[in-house]
Amino acid sequence: MNHALTLHGVTKRFGSFTAVSNLSLEVPKGCIYGFLGQNGAGKTTTIRMVMSIFHPDEGRISVLGHADAQEVKDRLGYLPEEKGLYKKMKTAEIVAYFGKLKGMDSRTANNKARELLTRYGLGDWLDKKCEAMSKGMGQKVQVLGSIIHEPELVILDEPFSGLDPVNRDTMRDIILDMKRQGRTVIFSTHGMEQAEQLCDYVMMIHKSKLQFAGTLSEIKKGRDLGIQLDYDGDGRVLAQLPGLSRINDNGKHAEIYLQVGTDPQRALRWLLDHVTVKRFDYREPSLHEIFVRTVDEANQKLTATAEAR
Amino acid sequence: MANKTLLVAQREYLENVRTKTFWIGILIVPLLIGAMVGATALLEKLKQVQRYTVVDLGPGDLLERAEREFRSGDAKLLFQLAAKATNDPRLAALQQKLGATGDGKEPSGEQLLAVFEWMQQQDPALLAKIADVQTAKQYTYVPIAELGITATEPDARLQQLNQRVQAGDVFGYFVLGADPEQTTSDFRYVSNNLTDGALRSAYENTLTRLVQKERIAKAGIPPKVAEHIQRRVEFQKLQVDATTGATTDVKNENVIDKWAPVGFVYFLWMAIFSIANLLLTSTIEEKGNRTIEVLLSSVSPHQLMQGKIWGIAATGLTIVGTWVGFGALSAWLAPMFLGDTSGGMIGALLTALRNGGYLFAFVVYFLGGYLLYAAVLVAIGSVCNTLKEAQNLMQPVMMILMVPLLAMMFIGQEPNGLVAKVLSFIPLFTPFAMMNRAGGPPQTWEYIATTILLIATIWFFMRAAGKVFRVGVLMTGNPPKLREILGWLRQS
Incomplete structure (x- = not known):
């Protein structure tokens, strides 16, 4: 019972296509949990099953201790991947409407809607119509609509997509505030940095299958350490680093992995000779690196099995 | 839920x-x-009064009688209004002219003539204001003389009338034949607008009544008998009531x-x-x-x-x-x-x-x-x-x-x-x-x-x-x- 959500061997097929395959997962209460995966990996399908919008073909789901999310609908908050608002409704009205649909009484919902909007920087928009808002503002309004009833578990499907840095920070604050209040937040994202900074736990799905799940340190443990390098100069030369295994070069920053047995000190010396080194870190890999590597490995495995057949 | x-x-x-x-x-x-x-x-109101004239080729006074018959409905209505006590000065004048009005419903021949005479002196627009005179509201008779027809020879006269129709001075004109008692095949109606047949059919009905009366008189049939013979067969409309099953009058x-x-x-x-x-x-x-x-x-x-x-x-x-x-x-x-x-x-x-x-x-x-x-x-x-x-x-x-x-x-x-x-x-x-x-x-x-x-x-x-x-x-x-x-x- 100290899990907000458990999935046990959950499978969902659409015709001949398997969207989610034998997925098992536990989300502890009070944490922030990140769902990672490429587009079409099965994140949204998983989330929709949790919300009882779809029903799994196999396996069991338990949400807040109940087998069916319908029973605990009013204790859940949900921001779908496809986000939209009623254009003609006023901002405060629509947030309050979502609250009322979750069983809040009219007056509480109205007051709470205004309070939330004001707290998160939309105080000037309370009585304006949704159609007048920018995309980012609309997204904030929607998130507020999904948490107005103080749900125990909030599921946000890509809450950060399409937001500018300021709105991103607001979104982050909303999520952190939720955690501070002891609620559980699950969100899916493509932004590895956000996941790394915010999440207590992450999991990754690739092509319907779970690749890893756990706390960040659990996931990073045992993986190759890598060089985090900030530099100036021509990055093309980095590819010639002796003992190089893999490199993620971003122009000003590069993530470098060495072959087993290569001394990082020697690499540093080489780098000093070839580029202007501004920062040199030898540490565990970033989530980004883990993600990309997992995708690569999984794809290789799939090709191998396909060829074996 | x-x-x-x-x-x-x-x-x-x-x-x-x-x-x-x-x-x-x-x-x-x-x-x-x-x-x-x-x-x-509004359209009903805006509908123009149709002006018409009549050429009588016969020797008698058919034209005058037709006109009177045509407007007899109006005349009767005015008579009935005048028979009642009235505040309208024009109707009061008519009342005086008529003298005793009997039961006030059916005017005598003389009284009708008096009403006609009075009507001719009035402006049709005024008449329309004091009573619901259908014919006066819709049609105005213009004597040929007033149309400035100068020719006396029949064909030339018709020629001139045609021009009047073309110019829109009159909506149409009727030609009454020489001997309606025998035949009405030389009766004509000339107009540029034959789709609007209301004037023609109203005048036609009037003439039919008149000519029939004349023929009956000629044949020596007493008017009462003629009326009896001519009476149409009419069915009384009844409906079976849904609840009682009895027949009821249909209004x-x-x-x-x-x-x-x-x-x-x-x-x-x-x-x-x-x-x-x-x-x-x-x-x-x-x-x-x-x-x-x-x-x-x-x-x-x-x-x-x-x-x-x-x-x-x-x-x-x-x-x-x-x-x-x-x-x-x-x-x-x-x-x-x-x-x-x-x-x-x-x-x-x-x-x-x-x-x-x-x-x-x-x-x-x-x-x-x-x-x-x-x-x-x-x-x-x-x-x-x-x-x-x-x-x-x-x-x-x-x-x-x-x-x-x-x-x-x-x-x-x-x-x-x-x-x-x-x-x-x-x-x-x-x-x-x-x-x-x-x-x-x-x-x-x-x-x-x-x-x-x-x-x-x-x-x-x-x-x-x-x-x-x-x-x-x-x-x-x-x-x-x-x-x-x-x-x-x-x-x-």
Whole structure:
């Protein structure tokens, strides 16, 4: 019972296509949990099953201790991947409407809607119509609509997509505030940095299958350490680093992995000779690196099995 | 449970009621009808008095007698008005001229002549003001002399008259033949506008009466006998009363019963179609702006669908209720502005509006028809992402909806005919057909049976719509094929 959500061997097929395959997962209460995966990996399908919008073909789901999310609908908050608002409704009205649909009484919902909007920087928009808002503002309004009833578990499907840095920070604050209040937040994202900074736990799905799940340190443990390098100069030369295994070069920053047995000190010396080194870190890999590597490995495995057949 | 449905319905209602379209929709119909009625009345008023002249080729005074006969209805009316005590100075003058007026109903020959003489001195426009003189209002006789006809030789005279017709000085002219007693084959009517035959037929009837009288006199038949011989056979109209089974007198209202339902069916059709369409657009919009998934995390698809259907039903009832209110109001107010409106479709509608039964039936059949078509349209809306996609699926629905419109006049004429009965028992047409038959009226058992059938079908359609809605509402991409939809229906 100290899990907000458990999935046990959950499978969902659409015709001949398997969207989610034998997925098992536990989300502890009070944490922030990140769902990672490429587009079409099965994140949204998983989330929709949790919300009882779809029903799994196999396996069991338990949400807040109940087998069916319908029973605990009013204790859940949900921001779908496809986000939209009623254009003609006023901002405060629509947030309050979502609250009322979750069983809040009219007056509480109205007051709470205004309070939330004001707290998160939309105080000037309370009585304006949704159609007048920018995309980012609309997204904030929607998130507020999904948490107005103080749900125990909030599921946000890509809450950060399409937001500018300021709105991103607001979104982050909303999520952190939720955690501070002891609620559980699950969100899916493509932004590895956000996941790394915010999440207590992450999991990754690739092509319907779970690749890893756990706390960040659990996931990073045992993986190759890598060089985090900030530099100036021509990055093309980095590819010639002796003992190089893999490199993620971003122009000003590069993530470098060495072959087993290569001394990082020697690499540093080489780098000093070839580029202007501004920062040199030898540490565990970033989530980004883990993600990309997992995708690569999984794809290789799939090709191998396909060829074996 | 029901609370959430109510919330959805409430939102749907408020959103609609707040738009301009809604108020335009509410007001446009009464305004249009008002404008239509007003325009008809105005056109009637603007219709020009038709000027005509008569050339009498015969030796006698047929022209004068024809003119008197033509205006005898007017004269009689004026006589009756003058016979009563009156404040109007002109009528008072006429009263004095007539002296004793007898019983005040049937003028003697001399009195009639006196009225004619008096009429000729009056301006027709003034006459129209003091009495409802139909002939004077519509037609003015202009003697040939006043038209400046100079020729005396008959052919040249007609030539000149033709020019007058062409110039528009007169609407037309009549030529009375030399010997009407023998033959009227040389009687002519010349006009540039032969489509408007009212003047010709009125004058024709007058001449027929006159000539017949003359022929009868010539043949030595006593006038009483002639009248007896000429009397037309007329059937007294009776109707079998629906409840007592006895025959009852049929008054004017029968015309009303025939036409009023047709008018009501027309409004019913417009209301059902436009308001069910509102549901279709609203469903597609909700899918289009992606609010549906958030909603479904709070309410079940069933609650959402029911909420939408009833929210828009409330919108529709508001519109229809306002129409009914306007209708009832205008039924009482119209006589003040329009005067006598008996006869014609508008008059019939107004009379029917004073009869609460029609209004009640209208509201009930609106609700029934709306719910039936709402189920179909909400299902269509749920599987489509754009209005364009919906249009394809709407085609069969439109075709079905054309049937009551096409049958409208036919059922109005034969409210208890086979077609009317068959259509009444097809639930898709029940609201329209039964409203259409209201003048019949159908028997009580028919009302009960068709209503039960309608309610059962609504229930069945709603269930089917619920199944389609549940799956369709989350679908993106191309709308499903009919076969797929039927597959969903078969699932529990």
